[in-house]
Amino acid sequence: MYSIRTAEYCTRMKSLSLGFLGCGNIGGGVYRLLHEMEETLLQRDQLSLRVAKILVKNVDEALAINASKGLDVPRTLLTEHAEDVTQDPSIDIVCEFMGGEQPAARFMEDALRHGKHVVTANKVALALNWSALQRAAEENHVGLWFEASVGGVIPIIRVLNINLESDRIDRIFGIINGTTNYILTRMAQEGKDYNEVLADAQRLGLAEPNPATDVEGMDAAYKLSILASLAFHGRVTYSNVYREGITGIKAQDIAFGQEMGYTLKLLGIAKKQGSTVETRVHPTFLPKDHPLARVDGSLNAIFVHGMYCQDMMLQGRGAGDMPTASAICGDIVEAALCEKPHYPTFANTEMPSPDFAFTDNWITRAYIRLSAVDAPGVLSRVSECFAKEQVSIASMLQKEDTKEGRVPLIFITHPAHEQAIQRAIAHLDPSICVLEQMIRVEE
């Protein structure tokens, strides 16, 4: 037996060179994983993967940083010139770890045009430059892999591209940003305010010094545009995604929601009915017993519903250097073994799919907190504004908590059109009540 294995092993062994664009936390993680798994990959897949070149901003600084992390990367691998990676004829697969749109997208396109497979976790560069990257890949008969771009280790890209390729997906939604989930989880558990928890998350390295991309929902919107495009088989661009972040969330809304049986999450939601598509990222109340309501901290989770597959839920680490490295290395191994990548046919344009009618008048339930004058007749006049727009109230909470003659008045509506809810809010008479908060509610 052993001799047969050895014979096969020699015949089939495949040796490939990798080039890295960037070598921060994720790149360092991939370098470490490939090193630790070198022997194993040789045994499992007869695959020898060698890192041949790494683009860094400054070689000396990179050496110092790597040394401080205990990462032993030889100086000879480092370069400050992108074309040493993207254009080196000996490099087979280019892995991009730079983050941000440019120059990452330009470098990736250059690598594809030089006949290299590209593996990336960069949702921004992909969401904004998909068509150019896809075209470069197709024209050069190489692949563009991006499993780690959405949901970290969650295998959602492959599931949409392969497992559900012959299904008809009508809903995909989930928790696709770990930073905001961490902040909201701690706000809920500790009753603390947004700014306090954010500062803590920044101290712990779980939020960026400039947290806007995460807390304003941009990161989730980039990811949702990728998911919705794949799920609905047509281009959904970043600008097609409605977006609201978590910066306006108050501890008291989380507390009132909990009292009414709901947990707050920042969700990315994409739905398709007929040819009408809605894509939105916003804080969302979920019933406490909803499986997504229990996905805490920096975990990510994604729900998919298809006509044939019905419900599916996938959950895992959405961030972290080694989980992300695991997902990226899955792509690297597939790129190495696969001779013919599968291209989504729609990705040849940056224009929103002409097959879709994008709507911002989706149907939703809403949690509404008003600050109302504590006087007789107010409740009836408020109710009237909603009734006029056919928005009916499912539950209500009024607190004996008068401050400066005003009380908090909280409604949760039955499902209604977004615009009807907005019109009802506009009808409110500012002399008797003021809108303090509106948060959408999903089932």
Next chain:
Amino acid sequence: MYSIRTAEYCTRMKSLSLGFLGCGNIGGGVYRLLHEMEETLLQRDQLSLRVAKILVKNVDEALAINASKGLDVPRTLLTEHAEDVTQDPSIDIVCEFMGGEQPAARFMEDALRHGKHVVTANKVALALNWSALQRAAEENHVGLWFEASVGGVIPIIRVLNINLESDRIDRIFGIINGTTNYILTRMAQEGKDYNEVLADAQRLGLAEPNPATDVEGMDAAYKLSILASLAFHGRVTYSNVYREGITGIKAQDIAFGQEMGYTLKLLGIAKKQGSTVETRVHPTFLPKDHPLARVDGSLNAIFVHGMYCQDMMLQGRGAGDMPTASAICGDIVEAALCEKPHYPTFANTEMPSPDFAFTDNWITRAYIRLSAVDAPGVLSRVSECFAKEQVSIASMLQKEDTKEGRVPLIFITHPAHEQAIQRAIAHLDPSICVLEQMIRVEE
């Protein structure tokens, strides 16, 4: 734009013929899905998939059954001769829906040897004949696809084969049999006995007339042997899997477990530490707030833990004709588009991997229900038996429920070696107490 798409469309269009082995619920579902999605697959993937031949036991009976289900399969497609499917040179992909080990495995091997890709959901045939099928596939440069063989729509096969190919998995466990999960869920919710719920499940078509394969844990053991083989990259055979079914479970144990904070599930559990592997299927108590404890009815869910990816959970429909058809058609589309399938290198033998040391002396906690004489000193003598084997008790429940001079005495132990627990039980003095039930507990 349209003309460009049309031009590409014509150049790339791929037309393939499918042969079906069997056409029961799942086969009928796949036939229906491919028919309903025909236009869509043409647009999405420039793929034309035509069912050319279907093996049935009896053509006239099959026509009558199809008619009764509203499935319009032309008589000309039906044959009673397997070689019309497995050996027809015009057929590219053979889909097996017969179930059971033989003749399904023999027919699949014949199809592979005639240069056809094979797609199957048949865990029995695969678990018992993997090496022969794999060898036939490799030698003929075709693929063997089996995503639907474990967990229905849950994408676990592709996740293990591709996404986590470069990770090091040490635990995989989950609910991988829908029938037993349905029965246990209803027993827990309604406090009913096993036989009553089983009879109900049989009436509803959720359990087979002969339910042994499901309720004795064979189905889960076949599936676990496939999962563990892929996860640990070495052959774990069906006979390597320890197996206990749910037929001995009493309503009172479920109730006592609930009282102590646990939910009962039939789990498949595979763990690897160093080169030591344990694989077991048995009823298992899980803490009520464990994500798997909330997976009810005919849902399946699988947990994976890897060195790099950390925790991942995948959940979805484990059975049902259309969910299974969705998973199978994902495989069909991949078989159609992919020119080079990925073979697990270990699958060339039916012998358990020589790299593994299989153990049945795993570490577990245990729920133990004794029927004890209601007399002073009994508890102390029982405790002594466990103390002697270093098995320590984590919690205890004694009921004032004397029947014929005996009381139920319930322990949950701390983690201990399985064999130590068994020895402790063997020490019990039958004149003062009798073992009524032992159920393992996972965290």
